[in-house]
Amino acid sequence: MIFINNVIMVFYYILSAFLAFLLVRNFVQEKKKVDDMLMNLIVLIPLLLRLLRVK
């Protein structure tokens, strides 16, 4: 059980990093809609906080 927990935890960090990468890419590629730029950044916040092990 502990092994599976650890695998899920590592997978979660990888998933967070991957989603963060997609959000940053979407933000950079967005050319017109300011709303979408902001949305990408806001969704990024909890993923960044977890990756940095703040919260």
Next chain:
Amino acid sequence: MSRTTLWKIFLVAAVALLIVATALPILRHSRFRFPVIAGPGVSRVARLSDFAPGLKGTRADTNVYILEGREPGGKALMIANTHANEPAGILAALIFIENAELEKGTLFIIPNFNRSGSLDTKPGDGYPLFYHLDTPWGRKKFRYGNRDASPLDQWPDPDVFIHYPDRQLLSFIDARNTNRTWPGRPNGLLMERVTFAAMELLRNEKVDVAIDLHGAETMFPVTNCIVAPQSAARLATRVSLYVKARERFDNHVEPSPEGFRGLSHREIADHSATLPFLLEAPIPFLDQPTGPKTEQLLLDGKDPFLLKLAARKKLFVPYDESGWPIDKRVGQHVSVMLEIFSQYSKKSPERTIAVRGVPRYADIVKNGTGFYYRDPKKADASRLYFE
């Protein structure tokens, strides 16, 4: 520079500011350590991982202050911060660490039992990050923690926490609650390893008495009491009667439920020869129907909504305009512990635990808890520890 680029720079700056403004206080909180001075009675400071290596190198490993008497006698373990949002326990434990001397016996003190939980907070409930106590040399700052271990240290949570070894189904959150994971196991979840290490300490050191310090809501029936299993009930009753008669405060006895698993008072009794006690002091801050969760409410326990509820007899403790000050709660814990040692020593003279240098309830209420903390600036660096 294009209009889009300007917008992007502005948005990144605004969100970065938001992250810094919200995350920095949390980061500061988790990295803050307050000094503890090993008093004249502390003969050495061990780590909990010394008793079970599964904790070594984790954020859950914690200090064990050991006070050894001049003469052999009985042994006691004091655990505080099992729930790191119930501060009377750690404040009482620090009074012992900084002042107590053992004439007979040995005292093990773990002031920060759920260390991982103490590094976390609960911003959604508006918890203050820190609280302060006045001392003769200035204000001493403490970190205010959370009830459960941090998800940064133990994650993911299960859908249902299956208690080991009884397989009772408990709430998922209790997987991170060090008062549900007793007796623990050496290779289990991190919090099971914490309680297992404490069980190893109890069993290997042949500890006579274990005391787990807590706080409970005034609207919760198990508050202002000593929780004890059948094996310790007689002693707990004597303690309750003595503090009522001599020190004029109530601390009734609650039986440890046999069918509710994972609690310290239940599992220590069932898995070792130690007599366990769990002390609950009222903490109005944790009641749901209160005003803002401020540092002041945490320390003085005064709340107008609880006052109204008290008038309608909805609380399980006496409550008036004076609230439930932290000094009263700490004083109760300290006096009840001293009385447990005293009564146990009377019952088993060959296993006496004789403590001196520790104030009692009336002294702490009169002088304040901070009065009994030493100035870290004047302490020998070799006696200085950080929690």
